[in-house]
Amino acid sequence: MIQFQHVEKRYAPALCALNDINLEIGTGELVLLSGANGAGKSTLLKLIYREVEPSSGSVLFEGQNLKSFDGRAVAGLRRRVGLVFQEFKLLANLTALENIALAAEVAGATQNAARNRALDLLRDLGLASRRDAKPGSLSSGEQQRVAVARALVNRPALILADEPTGNLDDAAARETLRLFKDIQQTDTTIVVASHAVDLFKEIATRVVQLEQGRIVADSSGSGAVEWRL
Amino acid sequence: MAAMGFVARRAGHGLGQFFGTFILTGFTIALTLGVFGGFLLLQLNLEKLLRGWGDQIQLTAYLAPTIGPAELEALLANLKRYPEIERVHYTTQEQAWRDFQSALGAQSGLLDGLPRNVLPASVDITLRPDFRDHTAMEQLAERLKRQKELTQIDYPQQWVEKLALVIAALQWIKWLVAGALFLAAFFIVTRMVKLAVLARRQEIEVLQLIGATETLIQAPLAIEGLLQGLLGSGGALALLWGVYRLLRDDAAGLSGLIPALSRMEFLDGLSVALILSIGATLGLSASLFALRGMVRSWKVSHPAR
Numbered sequence: 001m002i003q004f005q006h007v008e009k010r011y012a013p014a015l016c017a018l019n020d021i022n023l024e025i026g027t028g029e030l031v032l033l034s035g036a037n038g039a040g041k042s043t044l045l046k047l048i049y050r051e052v053e054p055s056s057g058s059v060l061f062e063g064q065n066l067k068s069f070d071g072r073a074v075a076g077l078r079r080r081v082g083l084v085f086q087e088f089k090l091l092a093n094l095t096a097l098e099n100i101a102l103a104a105e106v107a108g109a110t111q112n113a114a115r116n117r118a119l120d121l122l123r124d125l126g127l128a129s130r131r132d133a134k135p136g137s138l139s140s141g142e143q144q145r146v147a148v149a150r151a152l153v154n155r156p157a158l159i160l161a162d163e164p165t166g167n168l169d170d171a172a173a174r175e176t177l178r179l180f181k182d183i184q185q186t187d188t189t190i191v192v193a194s195h196a197v198d199l200f201k202e203i204a205t206r207v208v209q210l211e212q213g214r215i216v217a218d219s220s221g222s223g224a225v226e227w228r229l
Numbered sequence: 230m231a232a233m234g235f236v237a238r239r240a241g242h243g244l245g246q247f248f249g250t251f252i253l254t255g256f257t258i259a260l261t262l263g264v265f266g267g268f269l270l271l272q273l274n275l276e277k278l279l280r281g282w283g284d285q286i287q288l289t290a291y292l293a294p295t296i297g298p299a300e301l302e303a304l305l306a307n308l309k310r311y312p313e314i315e316r317v318h319y320t321t322q323e324q325a326w327r328d329f330q331s332a333l334g335a336q337s338g339l340l341d342g343l344p345r346n347v348l349p350a351s352v353d354i355t356l357r358p359d360f361r362d363h364t365a366m367e368q369l370a371e372r373l374k375r376q377k378e379l380t381q382i383d384y385p386q387q388w389v390e391k392l393a394l395v396i397a398a399l400q401w402i403k404w405l406v407a408g409a410l411f412l413a414a415f416f417i418v419t420r421m422v423k424l425a426v427l428a429r430r431q432e433i434e435v436l437q438l439i440g441a442t443e444t445l446i447q448a449p450l451a452i453e454g455l456l457q458g459l460l461g462s463g464g465a466l467a468l469l470w471g472v473y474r475l476l477r478d479d480a481a482g483l484s485g486l487i488p489a490l491s492r493m494e495f496l497d498g499l500s501v502a503l504i505l506s507i508g509a510t511l512g513l514s515a516s517l518f519a520l521r522g523m524v525r526s527w528k529v530s531h532p533a534r
Contacts, residue, residue: 106445
């Protein structure tokens with residue numbers, strides 16, 4: 001589904017975020033990107049949803065080079081990719097239901113269809129009673145579940161999550177983990193960048209470790225034999 | 230269809246959420262366009278006043294004393310056929326004497342002893358508006374001088390030259406000041422709208438992350454800008470109407486100083502349409518201008534390696 005071919009990303013001549021990345025992620029995988037701060041995890045995700053472009057090399061999504069994408073194609077890509085962030089990125093003036101439905105409407109759903117899909121997801125995630133609550137009155141765990149629901153509303157082929165448990169307590173982090181596990185059962189590809197290696201290792205089918213912009217280890221998930229590059 | 234509904238709902242939502250900012254920006258547009266419209270109103274009435282003065286500019290042709298009634302009739306008929314001439318008014322020697330006497334008022338006794346036919350008969354010639362300039366007057370005067378029935382042609386040469394100059398200058402000033410005021414209005418409104426758009430930076434960022442196209446993000450803000458501009462220009466016209474009525478009805482008691490105020494005219498339909506369209510354009514373009522750099526554009530970069 002995703003291919004990185006000799007990808008290098010420099011934010012400045014002396015600031016190399018990623019160096020010669022070669023990576024292939026298949027459909028249905030749950031890949032954990034691990035590494036210290038500044039290792040290049042977030043940059044790698046940003047390259048996939050075309051927030052940044054590689055300085056050299058190519059990133060392919062379903063065989064298409066993302067460099068050939070214009071504005072409309074990037075918008076189309078993002079409607080097929082669900083994004084989850086540490087800071088949730090929910091709109092404060094919209095209710096939980098409206099935040100989720102917004103993503104469906106952007107993808108072309110009618111208002112009614114969008115609301116129905118959002119309601120279904122809120123029910124599935126145990127948030128039906130909080131549908132009219134605004135993010136400010138939701139707990140961190142609830143906000144992250146709303147963000148996950150928004151990422152799922154367009155039934156994406158791929159979910160990208162950048163430190164999804166970074167702002168959550170243990171219980172909420174476990175709940176988020178359970179959500180990702182459920183999502184993976186639907187054959188959705190998931191790429192998670194996280195410090196919480198121990199937590200995500202339980203469900204990851206693969207762990208890719210980054211250090212100073214390079215992949216230093218690529219192993220199967222929990223129980224698999226690790227190999228170092 | 231779903232996209233149009235979405236855009237309309239987002240615009241409505243934006244108006245509701247940022248109603249205070251919407252009104253404040255509309256008020257700023259109203260004030261700036263009010264100044265612009267005020268200048269148009271002033272210019273319109275000043276030009277009307279000057280053209281009114283132009284109506285009083287006449288050529289006076291003095292008749293030879295030997296002219297008979299038949300020749301006079303033929304001369305007047307001939308003058309009325311000139312394309313430059315709007316109307317002629319014949320003044321007899323007797324009438325000229327009475328007018329002179331009346332002009333002298335208490336000093337009219339000075340005329341005692343003079344024959345009543347000392348002043349010549351004359352014809353006052355009023356020109357059509359298109360010919361009330363120095364060149365046309367001079368050319369007509371030269372042609373009239375060739376008529377043997379007329380002994381002398383007088384017209385206020387300097388006055389005509391100055392009036393033409395003032396009207397021409399006013400036309401130039403109109404466009405210069407209008408241009409400067411428009412630029413100032415654009416600058417102020419753009420800054421104001423930019424502040425309003427900045428408050429929605431997070432919303433724009435989230436919309437981009439969930440896959441909204443540039444058009445889908447910009448359209449609601451453009452609609453809001455358009456409505457803001459129309460509200461502002463409507464407000465400016467209401468403001469101008471209020472000021473116009475105040476001056477025309479002499480609520481400020483200024484007619485003693487400026488008698489022409491009572492004959493003031495409001496902006497014509499074209500000027501009203503101009504202000505409304507400037508307001509709409511201003512609001513729309515300021516919104517789109519303010520969005521520059523905030524809505525990211527993706528361009529196809531160099532070919533794949």
